[in-house]
Amino acid sequence: MAESWVNFAERLGADLHLELTGPGSRRAVLMRALREAVQSGRLAPGTRLPPYRSLAADLGIARNTVGDAYAELVAEGWLTARQGSGTRVAERAAPLTPVRSRRTPVRPAKPVYDLVQGQPDPSVFPRAAWLASARRALTAAPHDAFGPGDPRGRRELRVALAGYLARVRGVRTSPERIVVCSGTAHALRLMASVVGGRWAVESYGLPFHRALLAAEKVTTVPLGVDEHGARADRLGDEQAVLLTPAHQFPTGGPLQAARRTAVVDWARSTGGVVLEDDYDGEFRYDRRPVGAVQGLDPDRVVFMGSVSKSLSPTLRIGWMVLPGQLVEEVVRTKGEREQYASATEQLTLADFIASGAYDRHVRRMRQRHRRRRDRLVSVLAERAPQVRVSGMAAGLHAVLELPRGTERAVVKAAAWQGLAVEGLAGYRHPGYAGESRDGLVVGYATPPEHLYPGALDALCCALPLD
Template identity: 80%
Template sequence: MQESWVDFAERLGADLHLELAGTGGRRAALMRALREAIESGRLAPGTRLPPYRSLAADLSVARNTVADAYAELVAEGRLTARQGSGTRVAERVAPLPSRTRTPAPAPPRRPVHDLVQGRPDPSAFPRSAWLASARRALAAAPHDAFGPGDPQGRPELRQALAGYLARVRGVRTSPERIVVCSGTAHALRLLSAVLGGPWAVEAYGLPFHRGLLADAGVRTVPLDVDGEGADTSGLGGERAALLTPAHQFPTGGPLLPERRTAAVAWAGATDGVVVEDDYDGEFRYDRRPVGAVQGLAPEHVVYTGSVSKSLSPGLRIGWMALPARLVPAVVAAKGEREPYAGAVEQLTLADFLACGAYDRHVRRMRQRHRRRRDLLVSLLAERAPQVRVSGIAAGLHAVLDLPEGGERSVVKAAAWQGLAVEGLSDYRHPRWRGPVREGLVVGYATPPEHLYAGALDLLCRALPPAE
């Protein structure tokens, strides 16, 4: 049976709508139609074009006409042709401006490199070790693990966390005083419902955390921040104080021992609560780990942590080590049918902690992050010696101090080069009226290994030249 024209076209390739019009013959008309489709953006970069035979059949033109048109557009840079990949629209082909309008300013390039803090490289997730723990956890899981669940969290995970946090962070707690949640943001939502407000917060901190407290009707009062952490002498009549004592976020300094003591004394004297966000306490490089404030006063400090920086934010697992008096209220606020932190993931993490895989992974990542940090520091010393780098004794980010008025221009220059990076002022409390700093918050854990050097090169290009 003879093959129909429709069957022939379907077998050969995808449809492409082109109107061949104008003078100069079929080849010139095809060239104009293809250029217009590419330059207008109708054919996006990377779009695969039909093979010669398919398009020639659709348009009722000779195969050589299509082949010649493709070849000329490849020579112009509008198309690319690779063996096994076909003919495609070239990347970053910009649309031509309208002839009847004033051209609009071209937008910054879409970020190709990412130095935004708080995003560990997802390719570093320990898949094999996690899978081994998941298999063991599922094999050993009791039947009740697949029921509605305890809003406080699986007892296996709370037991493993109590031992791990005591050993590694100096936290004084028990499984009965740990509540599993989906991360620090979830913990803050629960605590804001239980404690009420106002809260003292650091003058530089995560806007997202301030925002969720505001959404809960909690007013926040900024505390001054310097190289020794938050100035806790400014604590007064607040209900709670949200602090990052091990590694102030984002400026980087550890909380001075005297200020730790002052925070704990304030909580004891006012029946207040210190909420300790230990977001990256495992990652210290140049000094011994700074222990948790919670160890000084377990009945006045809520210790929060998660696996978002150490493993993956996608796991949605965090925890609170609570004063005994707050456990019932927090569990009640969490609810019987809360939709977070599934039982299988909790059981897997419990095994991951108990078998030592978590410790091994953290040590590997600590070495990797330190190498990345050292490369950042050495490259800046070579290419931008005028820029001071701070906050590098721990964590997954560094702060690059910039002169007054320089931050916005550097962030914009980086964006034009396809580099995503944030300014320090993005983290400043909107009601802070004290001393201010300008700079960049550079997350060095984020890019994949093969893109890291390129990201640092773009960063150095965006920085102001030495005077």
Template identity: 65%
Template sequence: MEESWVNTPETPIAGSDPGETAGTDLHLELSGEGSRRAQLADALREAVRSGRLPPGTRLPPYRSLALDLGIARNTAAAAYAELVEEGWLSARQGSGTRVAQRAAVHPDRQRSPQRRNRRRVPHDLMPSSPDAAAFPRTAWLTSARRAVAAAPNDAFGVGDPRGRPELREALTEYLARARGVRAAPDRIMICSGFAHGLGLLGKVLGGTWAVEAYGLAFHRAVLEAAGSRTVPLTVDASGARVEELPERGVRAALLTPAHQFPTGGPLHPQRRVAVIDWARSCGGVLVEDDYDGEFRYDRQPVGAVQGLDPDRVVYIGSVSKSLSPALRLGWMVLPGWLVDDVLAAKGPREMWSGVVDQLTLADFITSGAYDRHLRHMRRHYRRRRDLLVGTLAERTPHIRVGGIAAGLHAVLELPDGTEDTVLRATRRQGLALDGLRSYRHPDSTMAPRDGLVIGYGTPMDHAFPGALDALCLALPDPEEDEKD
């Protein structure tokens, strides 16, 4: 058996022919009886028959394929011609040689797409997801071209675990201007998102962390995986009750001060001051998850708590809501005394965030495209929020809606003891969403609250009204509640 890439005496000398760099790579195994022409034709038939080369696939020019396989050009050309005559391939001037549209496909390959198709939920109202269709593709590509063209050669070497200096400098200016964060480039570290940054801090700080009684179980799991345990802080209309911190005996706290997730609302000003006083008094650290800090609708922006004391607050942000979670880009603004320890935990090389995306985001910010995108998305999400609230007010006025002044989700309050029943009804309507109880810390002493957490960022514009119709059909009727 001879695989591709194996040279033979028939292979032209490297650099002697432009065909050496033309075309695309195609892996074929030449084996069996007969001439090289017969072996190549059999290998191509099998690749098409098995479905590895589906109809419409463009094959490499016969000269480049011959060079890769170490056979004569005439041999490859003759094999191509044979398969065109048999109907396996089609050749047209200007478009090259392709697998014919009517080429036979193995029955198993015909059935496999059906086996792989996963059931899709008609209406996705899961919280915290942005509108993927609104990603600014054109502006992002413009920044990518500009950033790559201007990047120094060392940008394409081994990655710096601190992150590219271009992005750290851009974030220094942006975060100070837009979020009131006090930072310098040498205190910013790029990470692949909030969870990545939180995991690094969990390893460095260790011990027991205070977290909000209602929050993401995933974040609690990240801390536990890093060797830390969590204890809950009561949450009310003013955010986390930080006066409970001293009695918890912790040195680290994780909060969402700009917009408590999932119940909604900013941390009260007095509590913002109180959490800083706690951190100073015990040498503790507040880790600030700036959840939805960019998206506010009915109130003035709430600045970051980090601005009150940069030496006692770690500020973490990302583009997962503002642009896309697919970019895997976030940042930590660290107290100076934590930088070296977190850097050591991250490792000597950047293994998480791609340099090109970092350079692109830096240009996207400095060019003003990020601000323009955020302003556009605020209007977009506010329209979604208003449609949600208006529809519920008209069709289910007995359901109270909260947490709507900012962010990408709302909380629908339900009568006690009805959450499980309503969730089953939403599934029958083809809705994917969360119940409020799923966010409750298992050790919390707060009375469980029944509700639905509705994300309004994900559905396409044309599908959103249908999702709201399905939601209203699933919500309980007040007359039925009275009968119960």
């Protein structure tokens, strides 16, 4: 039986009439009616629609049904939603006549804005300071630097790293326990080959890392994550556990002190290995620095880091701080010669650290990232106060918590705004049976300065109103 709803004049200043007819769910029927009203020109671009609570009450259907219909039409480009402005017919959704020529809006072929986490803005690479270090390093380089490389890495870099990591991250090591690699992915491949078996991994983490471990025949078991970090009390008979203790990726927050101790106790009692991914430990804003778990037991913890977040992923330089009993086996697995990290870039990084340039760059980037983060929080507080922001005390990204069931629609809506951003669902371990979360992982370090305001505007336009 056909239904209609009329007389929204008190709210909109004009009557609005839609016929809800035809097959399908209530949401599908409502979406079809709204599309038809836009296509025919009865709802002109810029027309404000009723709040979905009001519309749901008038139609006698669930608020979620109307809210989902609005969200899907925003994602498709028919409507726009902005805090303080309500839900309106999109300016691009012009009437299409005649009916036979109807077309759906075209999604932008390439994102205009990028809030995907994972890398710093490449325009802020410290070119002058890096070039100065490269000149000094090449001038002082011994002849053997231009021969076959040592698979442990250049000693100059290992010495510089030992001092830096001890001072900044509380790592207990010597140059002999450090092996240079091309990044965390390379370190994980080496450790998978050496340790093997079953690993516990955080229930939310990089799918790339899980796929990499699976390719190396390592079975991953999801370990629940809450506001205190990974659930160390649920570790079992796994051979290793992979953690991001300084800033859980991607949900945020450090691993609680009691759980850090519990992880080390587990490794001691079972003979397991703790792999500590320190992917952005140098960037913290509203809390005291959190030292490395490795400092609690250097004989049970492998500490992994790189310059991908602090300098650039193109340098392909990372490191492993290893328990003494694993060094030789890791080196054998890596191969007789250095095949990955350039010796000249290793020497340059060694000088960059020793000269203090690396510290100065990190401090400068910490201030820049904090300003970026604060602006994100300020804009959201003004335009989307219903969205809770978490995981922002450190790192290069924040998590925007969304109402249940809205994540996919918001990501689609962002794409229609020309914005690349990722949802939490893509980071969830497929074998995790715990409660799921809806949210966006927003990388605020990536956009160049002139595009950041537009990126935040696009983000706010894609978010649900409540």
